[in-house]
Amino acid sequence: xxxxxxxxxxxxxxxxxxxxxxxxxxxxxxxxxxxxxxxxxxxxxxxxxxxxxxxxxxxxxxxxxxxxxxxxxxxxxxxxxxxxxxxxxxxxxxxxxxxxxxxxxxxxxxxxxxxxxxxxxxxxxxxxxxxxxxxxxxxxxxxxxxxxxxxxxxxxxxxxxxxxxxxxxxxxxxxxxxxxxxxxxxxxxxxxxxxxxxxxxxxx
Amino acid sequence: xxxxxxxxxxxxxxxxxxxxxxxxxxxxxxxxxxxxxxxxxxxxxxxxxxxxxxxxxxxxxxxxxxxxxxxxxxxxxxxxxxxxxxxxxxxxxxxxxxxxxxxxxxxxxxxxxxxxxxxxxxxxxxxxxxxxxxxxxxxxxxxxxxxxxxxxxxxxxxxxxxxxxxxxxxxxxxxxxxxxxxxxxxxxxxxxxxxxxxxxxxxx
DNA sequence: CGAAAAAGTCGACGCCGTGTCGACTCCGGT
DNA sequence: ACCGGAGTCGACACGGCGTCGACTTTTTCG
Numbered sequence: 072x073x074x075x076x077x078x079x080x081x082x083x084x085x086x087x088x089x090x091x092x093x094x095x096x097x098x099x100x101x102x103x104x105x106x107x108x109x110x111x112x113x114x115x116x117x118x119x120x121x122x123x124x125x126x127x128x129x130x131x132x133x134x135x136x137x138x139x140x141x142x143x144x145x146x147x148x149x150x151x152x153x154x155x156x157x158x159x160x161x162x163x164x165x166x167x168x169x170x171x172x173x174x175x176x177x178x179x180x181x182x183x184x185x186x187x188x189x190x191x192x193x194x195x196x197x198x199x200x201x202x203x204x205x206x207x208x209x210x211x212x213x214x215x216x217x218x219x220x221x222x223x224x225x226x227x228x229x230x231x232x233x234x235x236x237x238x239x240x241x242x243x244x245x246x247x248x249x250x251x252x253x254x255x256x257x258x259x260x261x262x263x264x265x266x267x268x269x270x271x272x273x274x275x
Numbered sequence: 276x277x278x279x280x281x282x283x284x285x286x287x288x289x290x291x292x293x294x295x296x297x298x299x300x301x302x303x304x305x306x307x308x309x310x311x312x313x314x315x316x317x318x319x320x321x322x323x324x325x326x327x328x329x330x331x332x333x334x335x336x337x338x339x340x341x342x343x344x345x346x347x348x349x350x351x352x353x354x355x356x357x358x359x360x361x362x363x364x365x366x367x368x369x370x371x372x373x374x375x376x377x378x379x380x381x382x383x384x385x386x387x388x389x390x391x392x393x394x395x396x397x398x399x400x401x402x403x404x405x406x407x408x409x410x411x412x413x414x415x416x417x418x419x420x421x422x423x424x425x426x427x428x429x430x431x432x433x434x435x436x437x438x439x440x441x442x443x444x445x446x447x448x449x450x451x452x453x454x455x456x457x458x459x460x461x462x463x464x465x466x467x468x469x470x471x472x473x474x475x476x477x478x479x
Numbered sequence: 480c481g482a483a484a485a486a487g488t489c490g491a492c493g494c495c496g497t498g499t500c501g502a503c504t505c506c507g508g509t
Numbered sequence: 510a511c512c513g514g515a516g517t518c519g520a521c522a523c524g525g526c527g528t529c530g531a532c533t534t535t536t537t538c539g
Contacts, residue, residue: 083535084487105394108525122488124527186393189386190309225466226459234446234463241441255430259438259467262429266470288516312496323518328498 088126090116095133096180104134104183134184135193141181144173145201153208157221158265164257170239171249182244206232213264222265235260292330294320299337300384308338308387338388339397345385348377349405357412361425362469368461374443375453386448410436417468426469439464 094115098107109130113123127133146153148169151162174181188195209232216222225231239256246252298319302311313334317327331337350357352373355366378385392399413436420426429435443460450456 082486087487103394109527110525118487119489120526121490121528125487129527182393186390189390190307225462230456230459231463233449234442234459237445237449238438238442241445242438245437245441252434255434255438258429259435262466262470263463266466291516313498314496322516324497325499325519326517329516333497 084126087116087118087122091123091126091133092136095137099137099179099183103179104130104187131187131191131193134180134187135197137180138184138194138197141173141177142197142201145170146204149205149208153205153212155212156215156219158261160257160261163260164253167239167253167256168250170243171253174243174246174249178243178249185240185244202233202236205236209235216264223267231263235263238263288329291320291322291326295327295330295337296340299341303341303383303387307383308334308391335391335395335397338384338391339401341384342388342398342401345377345381346401346405349374350408353409353412357409357416359416360419360423362465364461364465367464368457371443371457371460372454374447375457378447378450378453382447382453389444389448406437406440409440413439420468427471435467439467442467 091112094112095107098111098115107130109123110120112130112133113120116123127136149166152159152166155162184194185198188198206229210228213222213228213231217224217228226234238259242252242256243249295316298316299311302315302319311334313327314324316334316337317324320327331340353370356363356370359366388398389402392402410433414432417426417432417435421428421432430438442463446456446460447453
């Protein structure tokens with residue numbers, strides 16, 4: 072395909088593709104996904120609307136591409152917490168702080184994408200995969216803790232982990248300032264996982 | 276100005292209005308809101324598409340009308356729990372059971388409406404009002420409990436209450452069978468409110 | 480170099496769902 | 510009989526989507 076040694080330029084098309092992605096990022100910072108049209112994207116990349124289809128199948132395809140770029144980052148700071156044991160407040164806080172930082176720059180994209188998820192299989196699938204990645208590791212952590220007697224019995228690990236994942240998402244989506252909710256999330260998640268009631272529940 | 280329709284009058288084609296509402300309910304049982312067109316609604320009520328606009332301003336207006344019919348029911352069984360004190364597991368369970376029953380019959384409507392909320396002010400407003408109604412009462416309950424020494428300090432009552440409201444919504448939306456999650460929700464909510472950690476947090 | 484192929488571009492078209500308008504019918508009241 | 514408003518509808522304009530075929534530019538290779 073490419074001549075060896077020299078000239079490995081990003082073809083014109085590659086730069087256009089980047090331009091579309093970049094335009095989408097920019098536009099998303101100013102208005103919700105639903106208000107962005109293919110025309111906008113094409114105009115931002117300085118091509119006609121029909122040329123847009125040479126690069127992407129649809130507006131959602133652009134979003135999916137953007138989303139995939141975030142997949143890695145979303146769990147980046149979560150390692151120490153997810154691989155750890157017991158109510159390790161510090162690593163949980165670090166994990167959530169990473170998420171908050173990410174949310175700061177990409178909140179609109181994520182909010183918009185998540186809003187479009189029902190009715191857009193690829194996005195729903197992306198979200199499902201991400202959820203699964205988080206839930207499975209967190210569920211494993213819960214099992215470990217329970218086996219070690221560090222955490223009380225309760226909902227099935229996968230269910231509890233799912234609830235925590237849902238809660239995070241809902242809280243970030245609704246938050247004005249992501250940083251302000253970190254402490255509350257730390258407290259609440261720890262309670263969900265390790266909280267023991269002052270009054271013993273029957274059959275515990 | 277009027278929520279449901281614009282014209283005023285006695286009642287003759289008011290049955291048509293009912294027919295539209297009823298069609299919407301039926302259709303919603305079989306497919307998501309986004310897949311229902313004004314044509315469908317009009318056809319179900321046996322009128323032409325343009326006649327539809329005599330009764331409602333848009334598809335969303337129909338949904339809003341449907342939603343308002345549910346407002347009362349949504350908090351119907353929550354009284355004993357919200358007005359009570361302390362970790363009263365039974366009344367919490369009753370409250371959630373009522374919600375589950377409601378979800379059984381109107382889950383699709385609620386899921387669809389909630390999905391459409393961002394981007395549809397009237398729906399978002401309805402949801403916000405409902406959330407506020409729940410959150411304010413729950414927050415008051417939390418304050419009462421804390422003042423009485425029944426619940427540990429933690430996130431601001433309104434924040435914690437909001438998280439619980441969010442968690443309920445997310446859990447019901449994602450649930451295959453609403454009844455199956457009640458017990459887990461009971462456990463988790465009680466932990467969020469009353470859970471004490473085995474390890475004391477610094478600066479409590 | 481120059482021809483063919485691949486990459487990229489665009490205008491025009493048809494589709495679909497929305498919302499509006501004006502003309503029409505229907506029906507009860509005086 | 511006729512009047513007016515409730516109710517109905519067809520036709521229209523609009524905006525966004527996705528496709529097609531023809532065109533231009535760039536790359537490849539003999």
